Amino acid sequence: MNPAASRPNYAALMRDSGAAALVAALLAFPLLGFKLDASARGLTLDVRLIWVVYAAAIVFAGRLFFTLIIQHYGVHFVDRFTRAELLPHYVPKRLAQYASRYHVGLAMIGFALLLPWLGFSDRNLIDKATLILIYVMLGWGLNIVVGLAGLLDLGYVAFYAVGAYSYALLSSSFGLSFWVCLPLAGLFAGAAGLALGFPVLRLRGDYLAIVTLGFGEIVREVIINWQVVTGGPNGLSGIERPSFFGLQLFPVAKDGGTTFADFFGLAYSPDQRIIFLYYLILALALFTNLFTLRIRKLPIGRAWEALREDEIACRSLGLNPTMIKLSAFAIGASFAGFAGSFFATRQGFISPESFTFIESAIILSIVVLGGMGSQIGIVLAALLLVGLPEWFRDLAEFRMVAFGAAMVLIMVWRPQGLLSHREPTLHLDEPGREGRS
Template identity: 80%
Template sequence: MDASAARPDMGALLRDATVASVVAALLAFPLLGFQLDASAQGLALNVRLIWVVYAAAAVFAGRLVFSLGGHFLAPRISARFAPRVRAKPAVPGLTRFYIGAGMMALALVLPWLPFSDRNLIDKATLILIYVMLGWGLNIVVGLAGLLDLGYVAFYAVGAYSYALLSSYFGLSFWICLPLAGLFAGAFGVALGFPVLRLRGDYLAIVTLGFGEIVREVLINWGELTGGPNGITGIQRPSFFGLPMVPATPGGGVTFADFFGIPFSPYQRIIFLYYLILILALATNLFTMRIRRLPIGRAWEALREDEIACRSLGLNPTMIKLSAFAIGASFAGFAGSFFATRQGFISPESFTFIESAIILAIVVLGGMGSQIGIVLAALILVGLPEWFRELAEFRMVAFGAAMVLIMVWRPQGLLSHREPTLRLGVPKEGGA
């Protein structure tokens, strides 16, 4: 190989890095270049050009390193590992099994680890909520191939269903939980009928509008939903009728009295953690099982080719409605748990950014990959909760992560999916 061909054109690389840094500076100037400071005289607008310089320098260095690395390393890596990647999947089934088993074991013993505290359990509970939502949306997007940008609407329906039934009728969490899933599933069917003929971008726009309609109804129907003020004093769940409180007004038996242990607020935190863990594992088990049933195979057939699906005698109308209904039901279950955990809900908890985060978890983890969704939830939800001091850069890091994953691994972190049906290979000499 010619030596001159192996040397990179440094002038072109420097010009490319310079252009990238200038563009980054222009974009960073309105985002990072200004800061509002409060003082005795009021608010003062200060210019922070040094942050713009830092951003431009980081982009310049990163672009230059990326270009040089691609020039020198990409051909060697491709030549070294391309045959091996083609020969077997990136994550073998046994490895995925070990990853899943390890995650489940850690989740089961997490509250009892020496370094575990209330803050850690609260963050783990929040992550499990998004894992459950991601698994529910994975039915609609990953299996059926229907792009849904209004998934948070079903989440809100489940939360408000439980809050209203509990507040007005005094029903317990265990009675309201299936009802919340039923109401959310009914809303999923109601959304499915108008979008039966839509695909792709048009479907995404309609579902986005549906999510905003639900939020506006919650805001303006103040007599029922409390409007922007939301609903407070939502009933907490009990352990088979045993409330987790210091004492009941009527002198009934509490959770601590029944088991003969001192009361601690930490008991309710652990109970809620295991409750959402059970709900999430039930969602995962149901999804894995239904993929192997005829309805699950019909979802995947619809995702691959709707015309071919029709030619096989399948009914796309019922397939789409079933996907919307079942996916929405899991969002309703998660919403009811969110309401009982918070004790307060308002429309501000169900904005479009929630739908975007849930969809990003599904896409980042790999559509159809159950373990990938867990990893994506840890990254997109867990990391921002741990590094709250960098909250002002959260959306910047969020966007950068999505861009990088789409450039380097568009199929997701763990995109490999086991086939739902394997065709047997006939033996030699057989019929």
């Protein structure tokens, strides 16, 4: 609390909030004030002024509230709150002691493992959770490139597409199983990461972002125009489904195989395949998380963070930025290839429409919103940016509006992300004692 803060000028606050509400209404009128409805008479244009009023009222209340908070507590009130300076005194200290990210992570893993049995009757819930885990895995993979190495990548969806099409083509052309195609898809995506890494070795910042954006669009255009191999705009269908250690998840076995239901003496249910795919992507995501946590403590992980902080200082320490950048692009792309392989086998159909620039923007937004370098923060951001629009499909038309508003608020009030804290990879003891890593 700032005792030196003067009494707020409510008249000025009302004028300021009113001006903000007026600007919001002008911006919301063309975005929210009209809607096209399809009917038997054709398309009709409806005017919805009430939505404009709602938008202006929300902006007015939000502007007034945050201005009062800033005047009362100071401009750094969010950071002070996260440091528990403004928390009520009755919060038990033991609760704060055990509410660590480690325990939160374990609780989230436990909840994820039990989710199919908690919501077994809701097939739609498991399917949405599977989609969220795909984006969590993609976010963790991109976090290696952006969060750890500090290389802004706007074309990450290209590696996602390479993994998906690699699996689809290998399985359909050579009859390879999912478990054989999965590492091969990661290998091809990693090779694509190396192909991108070489041209951008001397680029930084905005120039790097533009080149990666162009690479993503090149891959998509190749997929669209190489119709003989990729199917072009029509995509590829009939993609092979994964098996459970050779047990097929179909009502009737194919090619003399054995079904999962027959082997265990169960009645066939479509939920068996849904739950199996959920646990499969959960295992892949946890592997990505474990790999990232472990590699951060290795020399290559520390080299990524050194490159992110200062490339010149990194060179002065004798590190090779070329190999560091290439390794970050290759490893991050490999995990996108794994996710793309799973996406292809889950959907059974892929097309270029699934790998547009907006997908790269969403994945990058998940990393930035969650906090670059924060594993748990990426999970929370994926729940917000992917999970909420899936659960509230009635508000799907406002998804991008809410998406943009969330990013603006985060950049203004929490530019380092929801969970900005990163556990240091090197710990130093007190002076006079040996350090430990």
